[in-house]
Amino acid sequence: MEEENGDQELLFNTSADQSTKKHERVIIHIDIDCYYAQVEMILNPSLCGKPLGIKQKNLVVTCNYEARALGVEKLMTIKSALEKCPSLILANGEDLKIYREMSEKIYHVLQSYSPFVEKLGLDENFVDVTHKIMKLPEVQQVVSGHTFQDSDDICACGCTERLAQGSLIAQKMRDHLRNELGITSCAGIAFNKLLAKLVGTTHKPNQQTTLLSTSSLSLITSLKHPRNIPGIGSAINRKLEALGIDTIEKLQSTEIFKLTEALGAKTANQIQQLSFGIDNSRVKITDRPKSIGAEDGFIPIRSEVEVRKKLMCLLDRVLELVEKDGRKPNQLKLTVRKLHPSSHSVRESRQTTIEYATGTGSSANQGPGDEKHKIKLMTTLMNLFEKIIGCDVSWQVTLLGISFSGYPSKNSESPAKNSINKYFPVKTSSSRPDEPLPPAKRGRFDESVLQELPPDIRQEVLEDMQNQLPSSDPQKPTDSNCPKGVDPLVFRELPVEIREELLAEERMKKQSNIKKSNNLLQYFRKAS
């Protein structure tokens, strides 16, 4: 990395590169190939090699690669999918059970490589493997799989070697998933979550790609449109379009106050950071679900008897999930989608506190059908329904959803104060404090895994799990990196995203005077 164009090199260092901070982490993003279709094919191998679509209602929500080759696309209607591909085989994917089960197995495998695993949907996981990286003495740094836009540059911070090692770990993970579960997947390896996810999609299916830090801006701008950045959805995109922002470069160079005006400070700063490939968010260990629910959409219904029938059916499905989970929720929420007289629909929900009485409640009864309990819940649900419908006499409902939440939080009272059990929600079975009943499926977390960790990492995991609520900034800037000319006391009080923006600006100022100094820093300057 010598010669030509030092200026450009410096420019690159200003943004995603974070030259001062370095790229200390190694993040792997694992994405299972055409997930629902793969699960169906594993469970029914006779489907292999044939075009397969997974349907929900009148949509093909996903399909295997054979079907894609014949023109089938995600979220196509059944009708047009069959027109395109008359030989398409369809499997009903409205019940997510089998997909959930495989997802848990995948999580379990990944967890054996690192405690820092974060689920994103049923088929994606982020794994932080920074702590597994060894200081190998001058060993050759061979990247397993693809490297995004091969370049010979080697970053001075040492991330090239670390990422190469990360790619070896990713390869092992994918081999493991393939051998144990028959699952093929893609992996992206990079120094933050955003880039890991993005780079993994550059070679599909069943391949992996590593991003070296020198190529991060190139990767992000290759997306072309801001909507393709994870974190920018339809709503934000609409507002960006209203500002005439329709490329990554425009998003990068838009004055921050314009974004703030349209989106609020937090979102504005975050998405501008993302547009440079900057993402300091941590891999957040996936805890047990905070809510468990089910919903069903249908052609408009108009009578309470029909609503009651639908809700009964939904309730049975949800209770099965809740009981498998083992915890007792104390909140129940009903969601209704109403068809408005203008032909577009609106969702509304009502929530209430409940007494959840079934489950492990000591009676030998146990079946997923405690009738009295269910009737009580049904009554509650119909009351919530009435609240939503109100006095509207000509309502039409096209969706009903039930969701249970309000599970005991982590720091609630716990029996063993010195045990790691402390960190796992304990079933508050008031009748029997301790009992070898169903040993209660622990978080997702094997204690055994935890105990095999080196002490410092174990400590980190425990802290990480406690940090969940008290928003501990991922990389809280300290007074020591307070920008020049800014009162450290003021700086310390600023919201994290403002601080980060200030720091980003400072980096820019330091290393480039091509772009005129941004506006934010000067507002926090001490009068001089």
Place this chain on the structure above:
DNA sequence: CTGTGCAAG
């Protein structure tokens, strides 16, 4: 704490 909106797959 409740309800809505936005994001993700």
Place this chain on the structure above:
DNA sequence: AATTCTTGCACAG
């Protein structure tokens, strides 16, 4: 853009 069936988080009242 929203369609499916979820889940989690941020925000306002």
